[in-house]
Amino acid sequence: xxxxxxxxxxxxxxxxxxxxxxxxxxxxxxxxxxxxxxxxxxxxxxxxxxxxxxxxxxxxxxxxxxxxxxxxxxxxxxxxxxxxxxxxxxxxxxxxxxxxxxxxxxxxxxxxxxxxxxxxxxxxxxxxxxxxxxxxxxxxxxxxxxxxxxxxxxxxxxxxxxxxxxxxxxxxxxxxxxxxxxxxxxxxxxxxxxxxxxxxxxxxxxxxxxxxxxxxxxxxxxxxxxxxxxxxxxxxxxxxxxxxxxxxxxxxxxxxxxxxxxxxxxxxxxxxxxxxxxxxxxxxxxxxxxxxxxxxxxxxxxxxxxxxxxxxxxxxxxxxxxxxxxxxxxxxxxxxxxxxxxxxxxxxxxxxxxxxxxxxxxxxxxxxxxxxxxxxxxxxxxxxxxxxxxxxxxxxxxxxxxxxxxxxxxxxxxxxxxxxx
DNA sequence: TCTGGGGTCCTAGGACCC
DNA sequence: TCTGGGGTCCTAGGACCC
Numbered sequence: 066x067x068x069x070x071x072x073x074x075x076x077x078x079x080x081x082x083x084x085x086x087x088x089x090x091x092x093x094x095x096x097x098x099x100x101x102x103x104x105x106x107x108x109x110x111x112x113x114x115x116x117x118x119x120x121x122x123x124x125x126x127x128x129x130x131x132x133x134x135x136x137x138x139x140x141x142x143x144x145x146x147x148x149x150x151x152x153x154x155x156x157x158x159x160x161x162x163x164x165x166x167x168x169x170x171x172x173x174x175x176x177x178x179x180x181x182x183x184x185x186x187x188x189x190x191x192x193x194x195x196x197x198x199x200x201x202x203x204x205x206x207x208x209x210x211x212x213x214x215x216x217x218x219x220x221x222x223x224x225x226x227x228x229x230x231x232x233x234x235x236x237x238x239x240x241x242x243x244x245x246x247x248x249x250x251x252x253x254x255x256x257x258x259x260x261x262x263x264x265x266x267x268x269x270x271x272x273x274x275x276x277x278x279x280x281x282x283x284x285x286x287x288x289x290x291x292x293x294x295x296x297x298x299x300x301x302x303x304x305x306x307x308x309x310x311x312x313x314x315x316x317x318x319x320x321x322x323x324x325x326x327x328x329x330x331x332x333x334x335x336x337x338x339x340x341x342x343x344x345x346x347x348x349x350x351x352x353x354x355x356x357x358x359x360x361x362x363x364x365x366x367x368x369x370x371x372x373x374x375x376x377x378x379x380x381x382x383x384x385x386x387x388x389x390x391x392x393x394x395x396x397x398x399x400x401x402x403x404x405x406x407x408x409x410x411x412x413x414x415x416x417x418x419x420x421x422x423x424x425x426x427x428x429x430x431x432x433x434x435x436x437x438x439x440x441x442x443x444x445x446x447x448x449x450x451x452x453x454x455x456x457x458x459x460x461x462x463x464x465x466x467x468x469x470x471x472x473x474x475x476x477x478x479x480x481x482x483x484x485x486x
Numbered sequence: 487t488c489t490g491g492g493g494t495c496c497t498a499g500g501a502c503c504c
Numbered sequence: 505t506c507t508g509g510g511g512t513c514c515t516a517g518g519a520c521c522c
């Protein structure tokens with residue numbers, strides 16, 4: 066049976082989450098900042114209308130934001146993750162074939178049908194999520210994932226469609242002619258520039274471009290995108306997420322850091338978070354990469370960035386053991402005198418826990434360690450991250466980043482429940 | 487003063503092997 | 505002294521995504 070794809074996308078997701086618990090923000094300009102209050106990463110429509118750009122550094126637009134009375138929030142990921150989960154749960158109840166693609170997007174696959182029928186399906190999903198969760202969403206339908214993305218963009222940009230748009234076969238070319246090629250999913254800045262040299266500036270021109278040339282200029286990924294625009298599905302619906310291949314944790318510091326002791330504390334903290342994610346997915350890591358860097362900006366100081374990979378003696382998921390290896394790796398790449406801006410860790414070679422290849426010299430995995438980690442995860446899950454943490458992560462933690470405008474964790478912390486009246 | 491964090495996939499080129 | 509061809513694996517870097 067012929068299938069059709071839909072993309073559901075939460076409108077201005079982080080801003081919509083903030084508005085859920087502060088309805089006074091509806092109709093007002095609102096933005097949400099990235100970690101460390103660095104850049105603007107979500108904007109309400111009112112904020113977009115004021116000309117605030119996506120990814121704009123906060124320090125550059127700070128005065129404009131204040132002058133225009135824009136409400137500014139630090140990002141509150143526990144809140145957004147929880148609301149996302151609720152939206153996806155409702156969607157999964159309504160539709161059997163769903164791929165959760167990101168925190169605010171999901172692909173749906175459903176039997177092909179008359180555009181009017183699809184439109185009705187879209188409206189029903191949209192209304193149900195709006196009623197039960199309170200998050201506004203847009204839904205676009207198309208013959209492939211890439212076309213569904215295009216349809217979603219039209220649903221969002223053209224209010225007359227009421228948030229739902231079906232890209233019917235006969236109007237595809239007319240629509241694609243009006244879409245700049247850079248806005249197609251999978252075509253970034255670099256590819257768009259390459260294509261422009263050959264006169265390809267619209268999605269329609271990409272659709273009609275010659276295969277050999279696409280293959281050469283943009284590799285198979287570019288060719289796949291063009292095929293998808295032609296209505297030939299090349300990207301499958303991934304209903305169960307494939308297991309992670311790597312887990313990264315890193316943060317920018319709130320101020321430049323010079324002291325190795327502070328770097329070590331920060332690194333231990335991130336290793337602890339990464340290891341917790343690792344255990345939550347029931348994985349172990351076979352090697353880890355430690356990296357550190359000075360700021361990419363500010364030409365006045367010397368820049369330095371380096372990284373190193375450590376292979377572990379045997380696969381491991383213990384915070385304390387990983388901290389030990391990471392600290393040793395850090396010593397290798399640390400150079401005195403630099404103004405460091407960030408440090409981080411990547412866990413690699415992830416394999417399912419339980420089927421360990423034990424080290425020849427270590428008869429069996431350390432069961433006391435495992436029990437300790439399990440207890441720590443349980444406590445932290447119940448009482449909040451880092452209720453219990455390794456002493457290596459420090460007590461003073463003066464290096465921590467800034468988050469001066471954070472809303473409460475309304476739905477995930479007993480201490481921060483919203484008050485009524 | 488102040489510029490995020492976490493991922494995936496693809497390719498070219500080098501090392502190594504037979 | 506000169507001279508082949510085919511294959512795998514690994515890594516770094518580029519590009520893209522949200």
